[in-house]
């Protein structure tokens with residue numbers, strides 16, 4: 321998505337870009353702050369850390385998606401950055417996935433705008449020229465898992481309470497084909513068949529065994545491990561690594577690009593069904609109930 325389109329989307333969503341602040345951190349590094357996404361240059365030269373900060377659960381609201389894409393676009397355009405670590409500022413949750421309230425009780429125009437933002441976010445992450453390492457420091461179902469799967473490398477915290485996977489069927493939803501493609505490209509066809517149909521959410525040991533993540537490490541070492549992995553990836557010259565990444569990922573991305581408008585229309589038709597709306601409302605209600 322062009323930066324200008326993202327800005328326009330932010331304006332439509334009532335987010336003021338003027339509130340973005342730049343400050344200097346303790347090490348003198350410049351630190352960009354939006355509402356929901358914090359970007360910090362790190363001690364590793366050329367590497368930024370993006371922290372998702374959309375409490376309580378880092379759900380992927382329209383505003384969050386827009387800020388996230390703009391942040392990535394800025395980092396890609398700033399030649400001082402070659403790699404980004406994605407992590408969460410919300411304790412115990414990497415991202416709860418797509419924001420269910422964006423898909424409930426809204427009109428078709430909203431669903432179209434939201435789904436385009438989800439598509440654009442995925443294309444931006446999946447095809448990024450930067451090395452992206454996910455430092456997964458919490459639970460990451462569905463859209464949260466998709467973000468991690470779209471990175472180049474995944475480090476997950478060794479906490480048995482954390483779960484990762486594409487659980488759409490448990491919400492009464494059909495997994496979008498490009499979510500499915502991303503999973504199949506990562507863990508293979510047979511494992512995806514089972515995981516997707518059953519909507520499985522895997523604890524760290526199983527996620528590692530399946531190849532859904534590359535490393536499981538103690539919780540307090542997730543970010544440091546991601547940064548040391550990054551150093552290894554940055555030892556490869558950018559242009560050959562980027563061409564290789566593009567060669568591997570292009571067909572999957574092109575599949576969505578070619579069918580982007582049809583995919584939006586399918587989403588609108590699907591999500592607007594009374595039965596789907598009811599399922600989502602019940603799911604949200606159950607999330608509330610479990611607190612009591």
Ligand SMILES: CCCCCCCC/C=C\C=C\CC(=O)SCCNC(=O)CCNC(=O)[C@H](O)C(C)(C)COP(=O)(O)OP(=O)(O)OC[C@H]1O[C@@H](n2cnc3c(N)ncnc32)[C@H](O)[C@@H]1OP(=O)(O)O
Nearest residue numbers: 379416417418419420421461462463493586587590607608
């Ligand atoms: C024919 C072909 C057509 C193809 C069409 C394709 C259609 C595809 C459509 C959609 C695809 C969607 C993919 C997704 O990403 S769906 C989202 C999946 N996410 C989940 O299932 C996670 C749900 N949340 C949880 O399990 C928990 O909240 C958890 C993340 C584990 C955190 O638990 P906890 O710390 O106990 O926090 P709470 O449950 O109390 O939650 C705090 C508040 O946050 C609200 N919440 C949680 N998740 C979401 C969410 N995803 N969206 C919006 N809001 C969320 C929750 O309701 C609480 O709110 P409140 O305090 O007001 O009660």
